[in-house]
Amino acid sequence: MSSGNTYLEQVVAQQERLEADLRSKRSVAPAAPAQNVAPGGPTRGGGRQQASQPAPNAVEVRVTGFGRWKTVIVPPNAFVVHTRRGRGEPLHVGLGVSFRYNPATDSYLVVPGAMQTILINAFCICRELQGVLVQAYVQWIIQDFSTAYRKLDFGDVEDPMRLVNLQLKEQAEAAIKDKVATLGVSDVLSDKQPIIEELTARLRAVAEGADRADEGLGLRIVTVQIKEAVVSSSRLWENLQKPYRSEQGRIARLAELAAEEAIGARELAASRLRQSAQIESDRELADLRARNAALQFDQEAGEQLRRSQRQEEDSRALADLQDATTRHAMALERERAAEEAEIGRLRIERETELRRLTVDGELALGTVRAQAAHEQALLELERTRLRADIDNAQSAESIQAKLVDALPEIVSKLPKPAELRAVTIGGNDTTTVGGLLAELAGVVGALQATLKKP
16 A cells, blocks of 8 residues: 655645635625726726625726716736727727726726736656656736737636736646656756756747747746655655665664774773873882882881890890999809908907907916006006997997907808808998998998807
8 A cells, every 4th residue: 555645745735725815805895886886897888797705816997987977997017908999909008098988989908907816737757667746936017018918818707817817827837847857866966957947948939929029919028947756656765765864864864884993992002091191000010019028028127126136135235244244243142252351360360369369368377466466457447438438428430449459359250151241331431441441331231140149
Protein backbone atom coordinates (compact mmCIF):
# COMPACT_ATOMS: atom_id res chain seq x y z
CA MET A 1 0.00 0.00 0.00
CA SER A 2 1.63 3.23 -1.16
CA SER A 3 1.61 6.21 1.15
CA GLY A 4 0.34 9.59 -0.01
CA ASN A 5 2.60 12.49 -0.88
CA THR A 6 2.08 14.75 2.10
CA TYR A 7 4.19 17.54 0.69
CA LEU A 8 2.26 17.51 -2.57
CA GLU A 9 -1.01 17.80 -0.67
CA GLN A 10 0.37 20.70 1.33
CA VAL A 11 1.46 22.49 -1.88
CA VAL A 12 -1.98 22.08 -3.44
CA ALA A 13 -3.72 23.29 -0.29
CA GLN A 14 -1.40 26.27 -0.12
CA GLN A 15 -2.16 27.04 -3.75
CA GLU A 16 -5.87 27.02 -3.04
CA ARG A 17 -5.46 29.31 -0.05
CA LEU A 18 -3.30 31.66 -2.13
CA GLU A 19 -5.91 31.83 -4.89
CA ALA A 20 -8.56 32.73 -2.33
CA ASP A 21 -6.30 35.38 -0.77
CA LEU A 22 -5.48 36.97 -4.15
CA ARG A 23 -9.11 37.50 -4.97
CA SER A 24 -10.26 41.03 -4.29
CA LYS A 25 -12.49 41.12 -1.24
CA ARG A 26 -15.23 43.78 -1.25
CA SER A 27 -17.92 44.44 1.22
CA VAL A 28 -21.52 44.30 0.09
CA ALA A 29 -22.63 47.72 -1.18
CA PRO A 30 -25.87 49.16 0.19
CA ALA A 31 -28.93 49.09 -2.01
CA ALA A 32 -29.15 52.11 -4.36
CA PRO A 33 -31.40 53.29 -7.19
CA ALA A 34 -30.86 51.47 -10.43
CA GLN A 35 -29.94 54.64 -12.22
CA ASN A 36 -27.10 55.42 -9.80
CA VAL A 37 -25.20 52.11 -9.70
CA ALA A 38 -23.99 50.08 -12.68
CA PRO A 39 -21.79 47.01 -12.72
CA GLY A 40 -18.36 47.09 -14.21
CA GLY A 41 -19.32 44.86 -17.12
CA PRO A 42 -20.40 46.06 -20.53
CA THR A 43 -23.73 47.80 -20.69
CA ARG A 44 -25.83 47.67 -23.85
CA GLY A 45 -28.96 49.75 -24.42
CA GLY A 46 -30.54 52.08 -21.96
CA GLY A 47 -32.90 49.82 -20.09
CA ARG A 48 -33.09 50.03 -16.35
CA GLN A 49 -30.72 47.77 -14.40
CA GLN A 50 -31.46 46.22 -11.10
CA ALA A 51 -29.03 47.04 -8.33
CA SER A 52 -26.91 44.00 -7.56
CA GLN A 53 -23.95 43.12 -5.41
CA PRO A 54 -20.67 43.87 -7.22
CA ALA A 55 -18.76 40.90 -8.55
CA PRO A 56 -15.58 39.90 -6.67
CA ASN A 57 -13.30 41.17 -9.47
CA ALA A 58 -15.62 43.77 -11.01
CA VAL A 59 -14.93 47.51 -11.05
CA GLU A 60 -17.25 49.71 -9.11
CA VAL A 61 -18.63 52.38 -11.44
CA ARG A 62 -20.98 55.11 -10.29
CA VAL A 63 -23.76 56.25 -12.65
CA THR A 64 -25.34 59.54 -11.77
CA GLY A 65 -28.20 61.53 -13.33
CA PHE A 66 -31.46 60.30 -14.78
CA GLY A 67 -33.00 59.56 -18.15
CA ARG A 68 -30.85 60.60 -21.05
CA TRP A 69 -28.68 62.82 -18.91
CA LYS A 70 -26.55 60.34 -17.00
CA THR A 71 -22.84 60.46 -16.18
CA VAL A 72 -20.58 57.41 -15.71
CA ILE A 73 -17.83 58.02 -13.17
CA VAL A 74 -14.92 55.56 -13.65
CA PRO A 75 -12.27 54.89 -10.94
CA PRO A 76 -8.82 56.25 -11.79
CA ASN A 77 -7.26 52.74 -11.92
CA ALA A 78 -9.69 51.25 -14.45
CA PHE A 79 -9.68 51.25 -18.24
CA VAL A 80 -12.87 52.26 -20.02
CA VAL A 81 -14.13 52.27 -23.64
CA HIS A 82 -17.25 54.27 -24.53
CA THR A 83 -19.03 53.62 -27.87
CA ARG A 84 -22.12 55.11 -29.45
CA ARG A 85 -24.53 53.76 -31.98
CA GLY A 86 -23.65 54.80 -35.54
CA ARG A 87 -19.99 55.56 -34.83
CA GLY A 88 -17.11 53.36 -35.95
CA GLU A 89 -14.65 54.55 -33.35
CA PRO A 90 -15.16 54.77 -29.60
CA LEU A 91 -15.95 58.14 -28.12
CA HIS A 92 -13.67 57.62 -25.09
CA VAL A 93 -10.86 55.10 -24.59
CA GLY A 94 -8.42 55.39 -21.67
CA LEU A 95 -7.65 55.01 -18.02
CA GLY A 96 -10.02 56.55 -15.52
CA VAL A 97 -12.05 58.54 -18.11
CA SER A 98 -15.53 59.61 -16.94
CA PHE A 99 -18.15 60.57 -19.56
CA ARG A 100 -21.77 61.42 -20.20
CA TYR A 101 -23.90 58.42 -20.92
CA ASN A 102 -27.15 58.01 -22.87
CA PRO A 103 -28.61 54.57 -22.16
CA ALA A 104 -30.56 54.61 -25.39
CA THR A 105 -27.56 54.94 -27.74
CA ASP A 106 -24.38 54.36 -25.71
CA SER A 107 -22.51 51.38 -24.41
CA TYR A 108 -19.30 51.16 -22.31
CA LEU A 109 -16.87 48.59 -21.01
CA VAL A 110 -14.86 48.99 -17.79
CA VAL A 111 -11.82 46.76 -17.14
CA PRO A 112 -9.49 46.78 -14.07
CA GLY A 113 -6.14 48.41 -14.78
CA ALA A 114 -4.26 46.81 -11.87
CA MET A 115 -1.62 44.12 -12.37
CA GLN A 116 -3.03 40.61 -12.59
CA THR A 117 -1.49 37.47 -11.07
CA ILE A 118 -2.08 34.01 -12.51
CA LEU A 119 -1.28 31.03 -10.30
CA ILE A 120 -0.27 27.93 -12.26
CA ASN A 121 -0.15 24.30 -11.14
CA ALA A 122 1.28 22.32 -14.03
CA PHE A 123 1.24 18.55 -13.67
CA CYS A 124 4.06 17.60 -16.04
CA ILE A 125 5.80 14.46 -17.27
CA CYS A 126 9.58 14.78 -17.38
CA ARG A 127 12.04 13.03 -19.64
CA GLU A 128 12.21 9.98 -17.33
CA LEU A 129 8.37 9.69 -17.59
CA GLN A 130 7.92 10.71 -13.98
CA GLY A 131 5.23 13.02 -12.71
CA VAL A 132 6.37 16.46 -11.57
CA LEU A 133 4.21 19.26 -10.21
CA VAL A 134 5.51 22.69 -11.21
CA GLN A 135 3.99 25.60 -9.36
CA ALA A 136 4.48 29.02 -10.98
CA TYR A 137 2.90 32.39 -11.22
CA VAL A 138 2.69 34.98 -14.00
CA GLN A 139 2.05 38.67 -13.47
CA TRP A 140 0.79 40.74 -16.39
CA ILE A 141 -0.74 44.15 -17.01
CA ILE A 142 -2.67 45.87 -19.84
CA GLN A 143 -0.23 47.93 -21.84
CA ASP A 144 -2.41 49.02 -24.83
CA PHE A 145 -6.08 48.90 -23.93
CA SER A 146 -7.17 50.04 -27.42
CA THR A 147 -5.69 46.81 -28.78
CA ALA A 148 -6.61 44.59 -25.83
CA TYR A 149 -10.35 45.28 -25.78
CA ARG A 150 -10.59 44.36 -29.49
CA LYS A 151 -8.67 41.03 -29.20
CA LEU A 152 -9.61 39.84 -25.74
CA ASP A 153 -12.91 38.96 -24.18
CA PHE A 154 -13.68 41.16 -21.17
CA GLY A 155 -17.40 40.43 -21.37
CA ASP A 156 -17.77 38.58 -18.06
CA VAL A 157 -19.94 40.79 -15.88
CA GLU A 158 -18.67 39.38 -12.61
CA ASP A 159 -14.98 39.03 -13.52
CA PRO A 160 -13.88 40.74 -16.74
CA MET A 161 -10.35 39.26 -16.42
CA ARG A 162 -11.42 35.64 -15.87
CA LEU A 163 -11.35 34.50 -19.48
CA VAL A 164 -8.07 36.32 -20.21
CA ASN A 165 -6.43 34.78 -17.13
CA LEU A 166 -7.76 31.38 -18.08
CA GLN A 167 -6.37 31.66 -21.61
CA LEU A 168 -2.96 32.84 -20.41
CA LYS A 169 -2.93 30.13 -17.72
CA GLU A 170 -3.59 27.42 -20.33
CA GLN A 171 -0.82 28.74 -22.54
CA ALA A 172 1.58 28.93 -19.59
CA GLU A 173 0.80 25.35 -18.51
CA ALA A 174 1.35 24.12 -22.04
CA ALA A 175 4.69 25.92 -22.24
CA ILE A 176 5.81 24.51 -18.87
CA LYS A 177 4.80 20.97 -19.83
CA ASP A 178 6.61 21.21 -23.18
CA LYS A 179 9.80 22.39 -21.48
CA VAL A 180 9.68 19.91 -18.60
CA ALA A 181 9.19 17.05 -21.05
CA THR A 182 12.71 17.75 -22.38
CA LEU A 183 14.34 17.88 -18.92
CA GLY A 184 15.21 15.29 -16.37
CA VAL A 185 13.90 15.19 -12.83
CA SER A 186 17.18 16.42 -11.37
CA ASP A 187 17.32 19.28 -13.90
CA VAL A 188 13.81 20.39 -13.04
CA LEU A 189 14.48 20.28 -9.30
CA SER A 190 17.93 21.88 -9.37
CA ASP A 191 17.70 24.52 -12.14
CA LYS A 192 14.39 26.24 -12.91
CA GLN A 193 15.86 29.01 -15.04
CA PRO A 194 15.34 27.20 -18.41
CA ILE A 195 11.65 26.76 -17.61
CA ILE A 196 11.36 30.45 -16.66
CA GLU A 197 13.07 31.55 -19.87
CA GLU A 198 10.90 29.30 -22.07
CA LEU A 199 7.69 30.38 -20.34
CA THR A 200 8.62 34.08 -20.51
CA ALA A 201 9.51 33.88 -24.20
CA ARG A 202 6.24 32.14 -25.14
CA LEU A 203 3.96 34.40 -23.11
CA ARG A 204 5.65 37.54 -24.39
CA ALA A 205 5.36 36.29 -27.95
CA VAL A 206 1.63 35.86 -27.42
CA ALA A 207 0.89 38.85 -25.21
CA GLU A 208 3.32 41.46 -26.57
CA GLY A 209 3.68 40.23 -30.17
CA ALA A 210 7.41 39.72 -29.99
CA ASP A 211 8.97 41.83 -32.81
CA ARG A 212 5.71 43.30 -34.15
CA ALA A 213 3.52 45.08 -31.59
CA ASP A 214 0.44 44.96 -33.83
CA GLU A 215 0.43 41.17 -33.56
CA GLY A 216 0.25 41.22 -29.79
CA LEU A 217 -2.73 41.32 -27.45
CA GLY A 218 -1.92 44.71 -25.96
CA LEU A 219 -0.64 43.08 -22.75
CA ARG A 220 2.79 43.17 -21.03
CA ILE A 221 4.28 40.31 -19.07
CA VAL A 222 5.68 41.77 -15.88
CA THR A 223 7.31 38.70 -14.35
CA VAL A 224 7.36 34.92 -14.59
CA GLN A 225 8.53 32.86 -11.59
CA ILE A 226 8.68 29.18 -10.66
CA LYS A 227 7.77 28.74 -6.99
CA GLU A 228 7.99 24.99 -6.52
CA ALA A 229 8.84 21.83 -8.41
CA VAL A 230 7.68 18.72 -6.59
CA VAL A 231 7.98 15.10 -7.62
CA SER A 232 4.55 13.50 -7.53
CA SER A 233 5.77 10.07 -6.45
CA SER A 234 6.79 9.99 -2.81
CA ARG A 235 8.92 6.90 -3.44
CA LEU A 236 10.78 8.59 -6.28
CA TRP A 237 11.19 11.69 -4.14
CA GLU A 238 12.72 9.60 -1.38
CA ASN A 239 14.97 7.81 -3.84
CA LEU A 240 16.13 11.13 -5.25
CA GLN A 241 16.96 12.29 -1.77
CA LYS A 242 18.75 9.09 -0.81
CA PRO A 243 22.06 9.78 -2.68
CA TYR A 244 22.38 13.19 -1.15
CA ARG A 245 21.32 11.92 2.24
CA SER A 246 23.67 8.96 1.90
CA GLU A 247 26.48 11.27 0.85
CA GLN A 248 25.73 13.60 3.70
CA GLY A 249 25.51 10.59 6.03
CA ARG A 250 28.86 9.38 4.68
CA ILE A 251 30.37 12.82 5.20
CA ALA A 252 28.85 13.01 8.65
CA ARG A 253 30.08 9.52 9.49
CA LEU A 254 33.55 10.32 8.14
CA ALA A 255 33.49 13.51 10.16
CA GLU A 256 32.47 11.50 13.21
CA LEU A 257 35.23 8.97 12.53
CA ALA A 258 37.73 11.78 12.01
CA ALA A 259 36.54 13.40 15.20
CA GLU A 260 36.71 10.08 17.03
CA GLU A 261 40.17 9.47 15.59
CA ALA A 262 41.30 12.96 16.60
CA ILE A 263 39.73 12.51 20.02
CA GLY A 264 41.32 9.06 20.32
CA ALA A 265 44.68 10.49 19.31
CA ARG A 266 44.28 13.32 21.77
CA GLU A 267 43.14 10.91 24.46
CA LEU A 268 46.09 8.60 23.67
CA ALA A 269 48.46 11.56 23.78
CA ALA A 270 46.86 12.76 26.99
CA SER A 271 47.05 9.23 28.43
CA ARG A 272 50.69 8.94 27.35
CA LEU A 273 51.36 12.33 28.88
CA ARG A 274 49.59 11.30 32.10
CA GLN A 275 51.51 8.02 32.21
CA SER A 276 54.77 9.84 31.51
CA ALA A 277 53.96 12.31 34.24
CA GLN A 278 53.01 9.41 36.53
CA ILE A 279 56.27 7.59 35.74
CA GLU A 280 58.24 10.78 36.27
CA SER A 281 56.38 11.38 39.50
CA ASP A 282 57.00 7.78 40.62
CA ARG A 283 60.67 8.14 39.73
CA GLU A 284 60.92 11.40 41.65
CA LEU A 285 59.09 9.80 44.58
CA ALA A 286 61.45 6.80 44.42
CA ASP A 287 64.46 9.15 44.35
CA LEU A 288 63.00 11.10 47.23
CA ARG A 289 62.33 7.90 49.17
CA ALA A 290 65.89 6.71 48.41
CA ARG A 291 67.32 10.03 49.55
CA ASN A 292 65.15 9.91 52.66
CA ALA A 293 66.20 6.30 53.31
CA ALA A 294 69.85 7.20 52.77
CA LEU A 295 69.50 10.21 55.03
CA GLN A 296 67.74 8.09 57.65
CA PHE A 297 70.44 5.41 57.32
CA ASP A 298 73.16 8.06 57.66
CA GLN A 299 71.36 9.45 60.68
CA GLU A 300 70.98 5.98 62.22
CA ALA A 301 74.61 5.11 61.39
CA GLY A 302 75.74 8.43 62.85
CA GLU A 303 73.62 7.80 65.91
CA GLN A 304 75.01 4.30 66.26
CA LEU A 305 78.56 5.63 65.80
CA ARG A 306 77.90 8.33 68.35
CA ARG A 307 76.46 5.79 70.74
CA SER A 308 79.41 3.44 70.20
CA GLN A 309 81.81 6.33 70.70
CA ARG A 310 79.89 7.35 73.76
CA GLN A 311 79.94 3.79 75.02
CA GLU A 312 83.67 3.55 74.33
CA GLU A 313 84.20 6.86 76.09
CA ASP A 314 82.04 5.69 78.98
CA SER A 315 83.88 2.35 79.05
CA ARG A 316 87.20 4.18 78.92
CA ALA A 317 86.09 6.57 81.63
CA LEU A 318 84.77 3.64 83.71
CA ALA A 319 88.05 1.77 83.17
CA ASP A 320 89.98 4.90 84.16
CA LEU A 321 87.74 5.30 87.18
CA GLN A 322 88.18 1.63 88.09
CA ASP A 323 91.93 1.97 87.57
CA ALA A 324 91.98 5.09 89.68
CA THR A 325 89.85 3.34 92.28
CA THR A 326 92.17 0.35 92.21
CA ARG A 327 95.22 2.57 92.52
CA HIS A 328 93.57 4.48 95.34
CA ALA A 329 92.65 1.20 97.04
CA MET A 330 96.22 0.01 96.66
CA ALA A 331 97.49 3.29 98.03
CA LEU A 332 95.08 2.98 100.91
CA GLU A 333 96.25 -0.60 101.42
CA ARG A 334 99.84 0.54 101.45
CA GLU A 335 99.02 3.31 103.86
CA ARG A 336 97.12 0.86 106.05
CA ALA A 337 100.03 -1.54 105.98
CA ALA A 338 102.36 1.29 106.86
CA GLU A 339 100.08 2.35 109.67
CA GLU A 340 99.85 -1.20 110.96
CA ALA A 341 103.62 -1.51 110.80
CA GLU A 342 103.98 1.79 112.65
CA ILE A 343 101.38 0.74 115.16
CA GLY A 344 103.24 -2.59 115.67
CA ARG A 345 106.53 -0.80 116.13
CA LEU A 346 104.99 1.60 118.58
CA ARG A 347 103.36 -1.29 120.42
CA ILE A 348 106.66 -3.14 120.62
CA GLU A 349 108.42 -0.03 121.85
CA ARG A 350 105.67 0.56 124.40
CA GLU A 351 105.77 -2.99 125.54
CA THR A 352 109.53 -2.77 125.87
CA GLU A 353 109.25 0.48 127.77
CA LEU A 354 106.52 -0.97 129.92
CA ARG A 355 108.60 -4.01 130.74
CA ARG A 356 111.55 -1.80 131.58
CA LEU A 357 109.42 0.44 133.68
CA THR A 358 107.89 -2.57 135.35
CA VAL A 359 111.30 -3.94 136.26
CA ASP A 360 112.49 -0.54 137.51
CA GLY A 361 109.35 -0.07 139.44
CA GLU A 362 109.58 -3.40 141.08
CA LEU A 363 113.15 -2.62 142.08
CA ALA A 364 112.29 0.75 143.58
CA LEU A 365 108.96 -0.28 144.84
CA GLY A 366 110.22 -1.62 148.02
CA THR A 367 112.21 1.44 148.92
CA VAL A 368 109.74 3.96 148.11
CA ARG A 369 106.52 2.12 148.85
CA ALA A 370 106.14 3.63 152.27
CA GLN A 371 107.11 7.07 151.13
CA ALA A 372 105.04 6.58 148.11
CA ALA A 373 102.04 5.71 150.06
CA HIS A 374 102.27 8.92 152.03
CA GLU A 375 103.10 10.92 149.05
CA GLN A 376 100.51 9.07 147.11
CA ALA A 377 97.84 10.29 149.33
CA LEU A 378 99.13 13.80 149.05
CA LEU A 379 99.56 13.44 145.38
CA GLU A 380 96.11 12.11 145.04
CA LEU A 381 94.71 15.09 146.77
CA GLU A 382 96.92 17.40 144.77
CA ARG A 383 96.12 15.49 141.64
CA THR A 384 92.47 15.75 142.30
CA ARG A 385 92.77 19.44 142.82
CA LEU A 386 94.95 19.85 139.77
CA ARG A 387 92.69 17.72 137.74
CA ALA A 388 89.82 19.83 138.76
CA ASP A 389 91.80 22.94 137.91
CA ILE A 390 93.03 21.41 134.68
CA ASP A 391 89.60 20.24 133.81
CA ASN A 392 88.32 23.68 134.42
CA ALA A 393 91.15 25.32 132.47
CA GLN A 394 91.77 22.85 129.71
CA SER A 395 90.99 23.59 126.05
CA ALA A 396 90.59 21.53 122.93
CA GLU A 397 94.25 21.88 122.11
CA SER A 398 95.27 20.63 125.58
CA ILE A 399 92.90 17.71 125.38
CA GLN A 400 94.31 16.79 121.99
CA ALA A 401 97.82 17.08 123.35
CA LYS A 402 96.95 14.79 126.23
CA LEU A 403 95.42 12.41 123.81
CA VAL A 404 98.63 12.37 121.82
CA ASP A 405 100.62 11.80 124.97
CA ALA A 406 98.36 8.98 126.03
CA LEU A 407 98.34 7.38 122.61
CA PRO A 408 101.19 4.95 123.33
CA GLU A 409 99.50 3.78 126.50
CA ILE A 410 96.25 3.34 124.70
CA VAL A 411 97.92 1.43 121.95
CA SER A 412 99.71 -0.78 124.43
CA LYS A 413 96.46 -1.70 126.06
CA LEU A 414 94.82 -2.58 122.81
CA PRO A 415 94.37 -6.31 122.16
CA LYS A 416 95.79 -7.94 119.11
CA PRO A 417 93.39 -7.31 116.28
CA ALA A 418 91.48 -10.31 115.03
CA GLU A 419 90.76 -8.68 111.72
CA LEU A 420 92.18 -5.93 109.60
CA ARG A 421 90.03 -3.01 108.66
CA ALA A 422 91.12 -0.14 106.44
CA VAL A 423 90.24 3.36 107.56
CA THR A 424 90.46 6.02 104.95
CA ILE A 425 91.91 9.24 106.26
CA GLY A 426 91.21 12.02 103.86
CA GLY A 427 88.36 14.04 105.24
CA ASN A 428 90.65 16.41 107.21
CA ASP A 429 93.64 18.41 106.29
CA THR A 430 96.66 16.42 107.46
CA THR A 431 99.06 19.22 106.74
CA THR A 432 98.15 20.88 110.05
CA VAL A 433 98.37 19.63 113.56
CA GLY A 434 94.65 20.02 114.10
CA GLY A 435 93.85 17.93 111.09
CA LEU A 436 96.28 15.23 112.11
CA LEU A 437 94.85 15.11 115.61
CA ALA A 438 91.35 14.84 114.22
CA GLU A 439 92.45 11.92 112.06
CA LEU A 440 94.05 10.24 115.01
CA ALA A 441 90.93 10.78 117.11
CA GLY A 442 88.94 9.07 114.42
CA VAL A 443 91.32 6.13 114.39
CA VAL A 444 91.15 5.83 118.14
CA GLY A 445 87.39 5.96 118.08
CA ALA A 446 87.27 3.15 115.52
CA LEU A 447 89.61 1.09 117.64
CA GLN A 448 87.50 1.63 120.78
CA ALA A 449 84.41 0.59 118.91
CA THR A 450 86.19 -2.56 117.86
CA LEU A 451 87.22 -3.30 121.42
CA LYS A 452 83.72 -2.91 122.75
CA LYS A 453 82.40 -5.61 120.49
CA PRO A 454 82.16 -9.05 122.19
